[in-house]
Amino acid sequence: MKLSTLTLAATLAAGAAIAGPVAPADVVYTEDGAVEASLSGAPGDAANGAKVMTTKSLGNCVACHQITALSEAPFHGNVGPSLDGVADRWNEAELRGILSNAKATYEGTVMPAYYVVDGFTRPGNAYTGKAAEGPLDPLLSAQQIEDVVAFLSTLKEE
Template identity: 65%
Template sequence: MKITMIALAAVMAAGAAQADDVAPGDVQFDEYGAVAASLSGTDGDPANGIKIMTSRAKGNCIACHEVTALQDTPFHGEVGPVLDGIGDYRSAEELRGIVANAKMTFEGSVMPAFYKTSGFIRPGNAYTGKAAKEEELTPILSAQEIEDVVAYLLTLKES
């Protein structure tokens, strides 16, 4: 009985944390694409940020970006800029905006919008040629995963 109550409290707390997430359509970008407020209301976890950045099932950031600190993970890309030292010259707010939707900062960027659910030109299954989905899409990363990636990026300093 005691374990059940603890489990129920944990589920309720997780639901409350989820309820505090800023919905993708409600993200407030400033004129330069930065996002001032945390999307999840919870500090990011840099260790989880590494997992997201190197996971092909999630962010897979290193498919396009090189990160010297992640050399143990193969196949770093050259499409995007090298991320070494980014924590020295970008703020959490700037990084949050770029990871959520880079096009708000860099018009014409090929970087995917990791926290966007609408406004796509051709959502659908490009591999089968099926028509686009009618329902709203889910974001690639959750609000907390965005915060985790930002927390890791902030650790990438030259000094």
Template identity: 60%
Template sequence: MKLTGISAAVVFCATAAIANPVTPGDVQFDEYGAIQTSLSGTMGDAASGAKIMTSRAKGNCVACHAVTALKDAPFHGEVGPTLDGIADYRTAEELRGIIANAKMTFEGSIMPAFYKTSGFIRAGDGYTGKGAKEEDLTPILTAQEIEDVVAFLMTLKGS
């Protein structure tokens, strides 16, 4: 019976360790900007990812990218490439890196870094004459939300 209790404790501790998300400052990009492991430690949910991609309060990916699978969302943008069929030529690791910080893959990209909290250039407060605050910002998306968007993007395969 003791062995069962110890085994359960080991499984619980291992699961808890996996579920701890990687913080934005600890993200490891490879030389091409990909992130090899899940940021949240859990699989993404494609349905949640679709909602994030169309939510103006979150990712709002359709503001810049056309996505036929999200045709019910209004005003698809043309600033970025269409995301139709992206799973045919990008891996989940590449997509994770691009979403977290596209500049690690495409240096001149205007795509926002969705999982970055520091290193921004900020203007000061013009009304008070004070400089910008130096504390870290909150990331636009959480680790799990990035995994959800990656899961949705991996469903976008060509016909």
């Protein structure tokens, strides 16, 4: 019984590696910090991306960035640059990279890395095949990152 449980777990893990989202530790960055491949494999939903950006418990981007298209959101800080016209400055892969791990584009930035988990090699968990526990989840899911990339791609000046 123990063996069949292990076999099932291995099968599920193999399936997830093919069809599921790219795990934070497996994201491939270019030298400049861009991420070419979709994290989720599914197209982003721009409307949901806007929601992620203005929701305090999710992206909370408006705490640091002014965005005219989201001006109904309650607070716009100016720690970071305005994101108006950001799609004229960065392509999709670069935007995905900035979101996943801003530190790969801007060394030492205060912008959070939304798709990075630290210390994911946990001795106690290494042999169980269990998913990482709560505190190790990235700030945003693979699909939420794709949704935000889709929204940012609409921010063009001309």
